[in-house]
Amino acid sequence: MDRAEVIQEILDNLRRIFQAINEYSRNAEKETGLTGPQLWAIKLLDETAPMRVSQLAEAMFLHPATVVGIIDRLENKGLVTRIRSQEDRRAVDLHLTQAGEDMAAQAPEVAQSMLIHGLNLLPAAEFHCVGEGMKHMVRLLGVEHLTPRPLRG
Amino acid sequence: MDRAEVIQEILDNLRRIFQAINEYSRNAEKETGLTGPQLWAIKLLDETAPMRVSQLAEAMFLHPATVVGIIDRLENKGLVTRIRSQEDRRAVDLHLTQAGEDMAAQAPEVAQSMLIHGLNLLPAAEFHCVGEGMKHMVRLLGVEHLTPRPLRG
DNA sequence: TATAAATTATTTGTATAGCAAATAATTTGT
DNA sequence: ACAAATTATTTGCTATACAAATAATTTATA
Structure with a gap:
């Protein structure tokens, strides 16, 4: 698997994360009305x-x-x-x-809870990788300084 | 920095990525009308x-x-x-x-282009970390199987 | 102090997005 | 030949979203 393929995979995974968060929050909308x-x-x-x-x-x-x-x-x-x-x-x-x-x-914050829970259970090496990986993504987008606002759907 | 803090940081960075993509795509909307x-x-x-x-x-x-x-x-x-x-x-x-x-x-796909370009320049170890990190996030959300749809604003 | 300027929330008007239910036209199944 | 399903549209409703105008109040200035 060459680098171009991995990049494609990374983008696909980013899209999946986007989609997951949007869908979980849509569920929250349905539950709360x-x-x-x-x-x-x-x-x-x-x-x-x-x-x-x-x-x-x-x-x-x-x-x-x-x-x-x-x-x-x-x-x-x-x-x-x-x-x-x-x-x-x-x-x-x-x-x-x-x-x-x-x-x-x-009102549930399903995606958030899943991530917090899952990250807590992750072995140290993998956990470290997630942290570093996200840091790189943020840097590549040039938004390290951005004040994070809540995830919404 | 303990694990709880790193988790907070990861979530913050995820929010930054979200925000960045939304803002870049809002710019695309303005440019195209x-x-x-x-x-x-x-x-x-x-x-x-x-x-x-x-x-x-x-x-x-x-x-x-x-x-x-x-x-x-x-x-x-x-x-x-x-x-x-x-x-x-x-x-x-x-x-x-x-x-x-x-x-x-x-119509520009700014965020996408920045990521593709930046990922290409990343040293192998860091690059690997990003790929693995994203894979973990997707798994924690339970959406490995999801067909990725385009990032939108 | 009186009055002009700025601030704060609201109203008004317009456009877009989004869904459900009903409708019209056509195709498919019996 | 006729019933049932499919395809796009129309109609009616609600929610976002913004700009511009308005009303009420506060702050600044002459």
């Missing part, structure tokens, strides 16, 4: 609530107007509440309701 | 035209009704033509126009 962006917003709010609309928009790399719609739908489902800020009455603090927190806790 | 799905359809048609609507829908894992809309917009832009099949007059053969082929050729 939420869309991808809605689930993403919930997860972010679960990490760092309260958040303002502009702050959430920035974290999601979306236009604030888009986030307003997403929050509207989450509010209708009783997962998020808007509370006008006392210090700055232009601003709105977004909070998760109890149901929202339950949803965030329940 | 096409959306992600439109670009994806063009690429698939470029590989294997003529294709039927149902065939393209299957390849894109989308509902045929969705693909009809995408093809409508590509037809309006003069990139795709619909030709009623002679053998089966229910069916429609999708072709790329010259402009469509030009678009497919011009």
Whole structure:
């Protein structure tokens, strides 16, 4: 197997990983009844609530107007509440309701869990290889410095 | 650095790769003026035209009704033509126009190219590590058998 | 202090994507 | 010849996504 073939295989495997993560997260969407962006917003709010609309928009790399719609739908489902800020009455603090927190806790991160679990069981040599391999890929793409954002579907 | 930290790092790097591919493909969208799905359809048609609507829908894992809309917009832009099949007059053969082929050729696959180029220059030991590392990741996700589909944004 | 400028969230308008169900045209099976 | 299946499309609905305009408020400036 020459190098060109191995490169093809590496790219194929990268595509498989992509696909797997997308499909697992699609399952999460079906289980929760939420869309991808809605689930993403919930997860972010679960990490760092309260958040303002502009702050959430920035974290999601979306236009604030888009986030307003997403929050509207989450509010209708009783997962998020808007509370006008006392210090700055232009601003709105977004909070998760109890149901929202339950949803965030329940929503599975299947791919992530599988990787964490599997990596833990890997023999040292293989484990080391995975770590180094990923580091190389990141370097080749020139994105070592990138702040990683959550995997989404 | 203990194993938990390395696992965190691996996940972070996976997120960086995801993000990089998404961003590079978003750039491709801006350059071409096409959306992600439109670009994806063009690429698939470029590989294997003529294709039927149902065939393209299957390849894109989308509902045929969705693909009809995408093809409508590509037809309006003069990139795709619909030709009623002679053998089966229910069916429609999708072709790329010259402009469509030009678009497919011009549309950059930046991330892919960077990886191919970079992997080629990698010393043998590191190269081997990348290949093995990716193989492990795929195995941990249980998707060795998955037919890889093109990376998209 | 009064007023201009900037900020924050929202509304409005437009386009795309996505699915399910119904429909029309055609082909295949009986 | 007629029923059943197939193929693309239409229709109706929802969710994203952005830009531009708007309203409310705060900050800066004259």
